[in-house]
Amino acid sequence: MKAGEAGLGVVATGDRGLAVRVAHPHLLANYARAPVTFVRGDGCWLIDDREERYLDLVAGLAVCALGHAHPGIVGAIAAQAASLVHCSNLYSFEPAGELAGVLAELSGFERVFFCNSGTEANEAAIKLARKYAWRNGEPERKVVLAASGAFHGRTLGALAATDNPLYHEGFGPLPEGFAFTPFNDVAALELAVDERTAAFIVEPVQGESGVVPATREFLAAARRICDARGALLIFDEIQAGMGRLGSLFAFQHFGVRPDVVTLAKALANGLPIGAVLIDGRVAGALQPGDHGTTFGGSPVPCAAALAHLRLRAQGDLDAHVRAMGQRLANGLRAIAREFPERFDEPRGVGLMLGLPVRPPYTAKAIVAAALEERLLVNAAGRNTLRFVPPLIIDAQEIDEGLRRFRQAIDGATNERAV
Numbered sequence: 266m267k268a269g270e271a272g273l274g275v276v277a278t279g280d281r282g283l284a285v286r287v288a289h290p291h292l293l294a295n296y297a298r299a300p301v302t303f304v305r306g307d308g309c310w311l312i313d314d315r316e317e318r319y320l321d322l323v324a325g326l327a328v329c330a331l332g333h334a335h336p337g338i339v340g341a342i343a344a345q346a347a348s349l350v351h352c353s354n355l356y357s358f359e360p361a362g363e364l365a366g367v368l369a370e371l372s373g374f375e376r377v378f379f380c381n382s383g384t385e386a387n388e389a390a391i392k393l394a395r396k397y398a399w400r401n402g403e404p405e406r407k408v409v410l411a412a413s414g415a416f417h418g419r420t421l422g423a424l425a426a427t428d429n430p431l432y433h434e435g436f437g438p439l440p441e442g443f444a445f446t447p448f449n450d451v452a453a454l455e456l457a458v459d460e461r462t463a464a465f466i467v468e469p470v471q472g473e474s475g476v477v478p479a480t481r482e483f484l485a486a487a488r489r490i491c492d493a494r495g496a497l498l499i500f501d502e503i504q505a506g507m508g509r510l511g512s513l514f515a516f517q518h519f520g521v522r523p524d525v526v527t528l529a530k531a532l533a534n535g536l537p538i539g540a541v542l543i544d545g546r547v548a549g550a551l552q553p554g555d556h557g558t559t560f561g562g563s564p565v566p567c568a569a570a571l572a573h574l575r576l577r578a579q580g581d582l583d584a585h586v587r588a589m590g591q592r593l594a595n596g597l598r599a600i601a602r603e604f605p606e607r608f609d610e611p612r613g614v615g616l617m618l619g620l621p622v623r624p625p626y627t628a629k630a631i632v633a634a635a636l637e638e639r640l641l642v643n644a645a646g647r648n649t650l651r652f653v654p655p656l657i658i659d660a661q662e663i664d665e666g667l668r669r670f671r672q673a674i675d676g677a678t679n680e681r682a683v
């Protein structure tokens with residue numbers, strides 16, 4: 266099956282005889298969609314339109330933390346939908362206020378802004394940082410510094426803070442006032458942050474560019490340097506937050522408190538939501554009229570997020586994530602050592618793991634082979650396989666995933682890899 270056929274409504278046969286139907290010819294072809302159509306989810310499993318069950322180690326790209334169709338989330342969505350679906354931010358309404366309170370209590374950040382996606386959360390954080398400097402009488406402090414390899418989203422502002430030339434190509438001119446500094450390089454950061462820097466934005470674990478954790482030393486230095494130079498420190502926890510690293514917030518794992526945290530993805534376990542957690546000292550920068558959104562804080566996603574936070578508090582999900590992350594990492598390490606010509610050692614934290622693939626083998630070919638084993642994994646940057654399963658995954662499912670993965674490697678021949 267060629268990726269280019271996606272979007273043409275073709276019927277084709279996969280490499281191992283799996284009949285595939287690309288069913289949606291009118292969807293914009295901005296994704297090279299895999300040749301499968303899912304119709305249902307059940308915990309860590311997705312079921313396609315032929316009733317085939319796939320073990321999902323992607324979780325909607327680090328979204329469905331409590332898995333698919335969790336009854337507690339479904340119930341909260343249904344109850345909220347039956348009561349109030351939308352109400353303008355011109356008024357107060359619940360459960361946005363309640364969710365903001367719970368997030369504030371759990372994080373220690375005083376104020377919360379809700380939007381609809383990760384990109385929007387970063388966009389708001391960038392605007393907040395500039396306005397904060399402006400209100401402090403430093404209008405020249407405009408530069409948003411990001412790290413090499415960073416991914417912060419696809420709107421023009423968030424894209425300007427994203428270090429991927431492929432994503433920039435053809436979309437210029439991008440907004441001014443963005444700069445990059447090498448990831449995990451303290452000496453370079455010392456030089457990069459100056460009196461024009463409004464904020465340094467960084468992912469505690471870079472996701473899209475291949476699951477690369479920041480060092481504790483780098484994030485601690487970022488805190489110290491930003492304080493010394495009067496810049497804000499923003500952690501983009503859109504992928505690494507909400508329990509993925511084995512702590513509710515990534516900043517807790519690293520023991521470094523930023524001024525602003527952006528969240529999205531797993532927050533509402535699958536419903537669209539973004540959030541910016543803002544330190545009280547900074548929050549006054551955005552006043553009525555400065556920033557807004559029609560749907561941000563909408564009741565149904567907020568109800569799902571509240572249910573998610575309540576459900577995760579019922580057990581020790583963080584300890585579970587650490588244990589399952591260890592189990593998956595150990596299994597991937599064993600496979601990497603068995604096939605040293607194909608893989609480097611896995612990296613990552615908790616249940617955010619990457620397995621670097623060595624050329625001429627490609628992560629994309631292995632993802633395709635895994636699909637035929639009814640296993641979902643994802644190809645991220647730097648030719649890395651990304652594993653971000655639902656956080657509720659159990660030991661048996663991890664072992665089953667590793668078994669299917671091992672089988673997929675046997676299927677990913679050198680011919681397919683290049």
Ligand SMILES: Cc1ncc(COP(=O)(O)O)c(C=O)c1O
Nearest residue numbers: 382383384416417418472503504
């Ligand atoms: C670290 C990070 N920031 C921002 C985004 C953008 O989020 P969204 O796709 O919800 O706009 C992503 C999405 O993958 C991400 O991983």
